[in-house]
Each structure stands twice: as C-alpha cells, then as structure tokens.
Amino acid sequence: MMKYLVPAAGLLFTLQNILWINAGVFIGSIFAAIPGLSVILCVILFLPVTYSMPAIPGMMFLLGIYCAGGYGGSVSAILINTPGTPHAAATMLDGHPLSQKGRTKAALKIALYASAFGGVFSALMLLFLGPQVARVAAQLGTPEYFMVCVFGLTIIAGVSGKSIVRGLLSACLGLFIACIGSDPMTSYDRFTFGNSRLYLGMDLAVCLIGLFALVEVLAKAEKSRGALRLDTAKMEDDGKITKEEYKRMARPVFLSSLIGVLVGIIPGTGASEASWFSYSQAKNMSKNPEEFGHGSVEGIAAAESANNAVTGATLIPLLTLGIPGDGTVAIMLSALMINGLNPGLSLFTTDGDIMYAIMLGLILVNLFMLLQGKFLTSLFAKVVSIPQEILTPIIVIFCMAGAYSVNQNYFDVGVALVFAVLAWFLRKLDLPAVPILLGMVLGSMTETNFRRALLISNGSPTIFFSSVFCWIFVALIVFAVAMILRGKWKEREKAKQ
C-alpha cells in the first residue's frame, strides 16, 4: 500500500484537483439543500461534464458532489423541517426542534462536524479495506462474477421497491435496456429496429437524465401551488456548542460512523437505512433518551455521521467487484470505466496510483466539505428558498443541454424524453427506478460473464454451482432474499395492526 501512497499523493495534490473537489462540494451542497433536488440528480446532470476529464479530477468532482450531498440535505431539514435528501429525514427529527429553540447555527454546526467525521472515517475504511476485498475478488472467475452480479441485483431489487418481485421486474427491464445495441461478444446488432444510432447502445447518462431528472420535473404536476413556498428559520444564534455537548456527541458519532460503514458495504442499502438505524441505536444508548425528537444534539450527530459514513463504504464493492453500493455510485462507475479503469484487483495494482489518489481524495473531499460548510452555510441556507418557478426551467435546460452534449445530437435529447415518459409510467405502476439503473450499469458485465461461463461449460448451467465461491454467493442470495421477505412481512404485519 505504501508504495502507491506517495505517487498517489503527487497525482492528487494539484490545483486542478483541488478546484474540482471544491466545485463538486459546492454544487453538491446546494443541490442537496434544495428540497426536490437530489444528489443522484446532481451527479446525473454533471456526469457529461466529466466525460472529457481525466479520471482523478472527474472522480474528485463527482465524489465532492456525493459527499457534500450527505451534508447538504441536513440544511433544509434543520431550517425548514423538510429534508433536502431522503437520508436527512432522521436529522430533521432533532435538527428542526433545536433550530426552533433558537439554536439554528448550532444545529447546522453539529450536522457539519458529524458529517465530516463520518465521511473521513468512511474514507479511511475504504483505504484499508478496499485492497483486502479486491484481493479476494481477484480469485473470482466468470461464473462467480455472474453470481456476484445476481447477488447485487437481487438485494437492490429487494430493498428499493414495495416488493422483491417488482424490484426484479425493474432490474430485468434495466438489464434488457443494456442489451440494446451491439452484442458484446459477436457485435451483431440487437433490438436496434434498423436505427444506426442505437448500434452503440443507450448512453447511460442520457437514459438517467430521463429516468431520474426529467421525471422529477413531470412530478411537479403532483404538487399543489402552495407547496412552492417555504418559510426558512432565522439564523440568529452564535452557533456555540458547549464542551458537555461535544462529550455527549462523541460516542454516538463514533458508533454511527461504524454502523454507516457496515451498512454502506452491503449493496442496495444506503444512507437512509444507516441514519435511521444509527438514530435509533443512539436513542437506545443515550442517558437522555427523552430529548430525542425535541432537539437532541446526539440525535443530529448520530444521523448525520451515519449517512456520511456510507459514502466511502459504498465504494468498496464498487471498486473491488464492480457492484455499486447505491444508485449514485453506480453512475460514478461509468465515469471510471470511460477512463479505462475497470473494477477489480488490477485497479489496485496496475492503476494503483490512480486508485489510491481517488481514495485519499475522498478524505480531502470531506475536509473541504468541512471548510465550505464552516464559511458558506449561510449561503446554502439562502439557497433553500429558491422558488420552484425559477428552479424548474433551469433544471430542464441543464438536462437537455447535458443530454445533447454527450454525443452532440438531438436524438439523445429525444431518448431522454422517452425515458422520462417511461419513468412516469413505471411510477404509476409502482415499479422502482433504481433497479433499472443498476440493471443498465451491470448489464454488460452480467451478460458477458453469463455467456462466457456457459461457453466454458459447453452450455451446462451447473458451472454456476461449481466452486466454493459460487456456493457462498448462492447462500448469500438465499439469505438476503429471506431477510428481505422477512422484513417486508414484518412491515405488512405492522401496517395491519
């Protein structure tokens, strides 16, 4: 590891990288602070910008958006009692009550410090655990890789929708969309309907603009006109946190960071699960549980450190196995692959300096997030109240310009519109969109490994049960499905009661 760290530091500490990190952190904080905009939307919109950039600045920019998104959501949760991102919902429970007690700045400060701690902790875990997991991943062959893909898709399909069956339907749809274009093994065209533009397949960024960004614009139809105006809390306190409060926060921050890392490593789970789980753990372990829900500093610290501790952990399965931990990092995979960086052990050996630069960069991202949060929080607070009348057309223009810029043609803008309509219909059918994204990202890898494995075995499917690793993944899939079904059954029982 040490042999890569020095050259990695040399690659990382350039003015260009520092500027891109700060640009990412700034944009990510603003997007996450505005209710209705999300981190995933922000990463999608700015993904085309990174296509012309080298790997390190491109990834630094996207990681800046991703990590700052974890903190930015807390700004609106504290100020207007509306979480900017879903994972800031737990922060809202204590953040807004503390703000109503006249301690808005203090609440924002606690959220910032806890987020930065969780982020740095998670980045360190990535730095130490990533190469170890990659070493195990190097022992996997094509059938095992296929099983890894099935495992990742099953978990994501299971946790992102109302039911595992619906999630699987969406995942199949995503995998099918990835089949459009040239066959990865024979180069014959598939499902192109004679349209030469489809030969290279659907561009991920273009499809995501429709699936996640433009559909949110269509979803404005579901909101009443009254929902366009929000009252922002005043920031009139000095933001002071007492020594005793720091002491009370120390334990929940550390434990929640650990929980965030453990939750983040599991594909499909994410910041929301981590923050709720950590919040309830902190409440159970607190000496003042009665304060939770009424402005507890421990509650804010636990939720925020957990949701930022997920950021580095989600990159562990992504960089080692190519399985994205959540939807946002799935998009980052394409930014890596466009630079010829394919997940696995080779990423940590042949491209070790670049990989370690990215992992070290994650620590830097969190430190810049802390700095920007310290000096720019009042600006982020103002952004919360940008009217939807201005915001909506700006998002649309960004989406269309982004879709056009990928291949510089209007065909892609049309494709984005088609995907927006598709996403709207899927919403009506209660089919989740995240498994589609994962299916599209993992499509080529899943199919290639599936077909290669069958070629090796002369068409016999027994190859998928031929090694210890295959059986481990089969057991993991069965266990995960059983846990998901148990969870859904419990939810249903609760709802009945």
Add this chain to the structure above:
Amino acid sequence: MGKLSNAIDERTDRIGERLKDKEIRIPINLTAGIVCFLFAVAVLLIMPQQVQVSEKDVVNGRAFPTLLMTVMILCSVLLVAKEVYKIIRKQPLEWKTIQILTEVKALVIFGILFFTYFLSKVTGLFLVGAIFCSLGFLVYFRCKKPVYYVITLILAVGIWAVFRFVLNVGF
C-alpha cells in the same frame, strides 16, 4: 395583458375544479403484472427479427435476453397469481388512485418539454428552446413577478453560454 392572464387563470381554475375529483382506480399488482407480461412476450416475439445469431454459437446473443424475459414472465405471473388468489379468497386487492388532474398537468409539463426539444431541433438553436422552456414554466406556475422572468431568462442564456463557449458544445 393583466386582464388576459386573469381570464386564462380563471378558465384553468374552472377546468381544474371540474377535474379535481375525477379519478381512476386501478388494481396495481394486476395491472403491473399484465403490462410486464405483455412486454416480455412482445420482446420474445420480436427477438428472431431483432437479434441475429450464428448457428455455430453455443451460447448466442438471444440467450441472455431470453433468460431476462423468462424471469420477467415468471415475476409477472407471480404478481397476477397473487391477486387472483386474493380475488378467489375475497380478500381486498391493492388499488392505486390515478388523479386525472395530475395527469393533465403532467401532460402540460410534457408538452413544454417536448416543444423545448422540438424548437431546439427545428431551429438548430438550443437557445430558442431554452427561452421557450423558461417562459413556458413561468406561465405554468402562473408567475406574476417580472423579476422572476428576468432572472430565469438570464440564467437560461447563462447556461447556454457556458455549454457553448466553455464546454464547446456545438448548439
């Protein structure tokens, strides 16, 4: 101008009032199952025309899409069977309410999106579409503040300029 905009607002309010309580209820699992089943069958039917294969291949380009569509059919059948079982046992089905007013509003928004795309494509000038989009949404949101129009138009031109001159996108 103000009178005209008020008259339009009143008219749209009246239409909104009429559509407010109109809704369609669909058995969501049954519908999702049938739609996905039909989609999977359609893909399997067009597969021979759309996917060329060589007879020498042990595992050809149709294998993976066929596997996907088979899984899709199985999942759809499972969804439908669950609902049929509920119907037989006279248990309540899961229903989803589709509000007509929301769908009409979504259609109007899609109209703005489509014309933004159409104008940009036909004129070859992205800026024309961007300006239409800004004005379209401000009118949709019934914005009466001139300052919002000015800010949005400046931002629209600014985004176009950044893509055109900084990122060298040729539109």
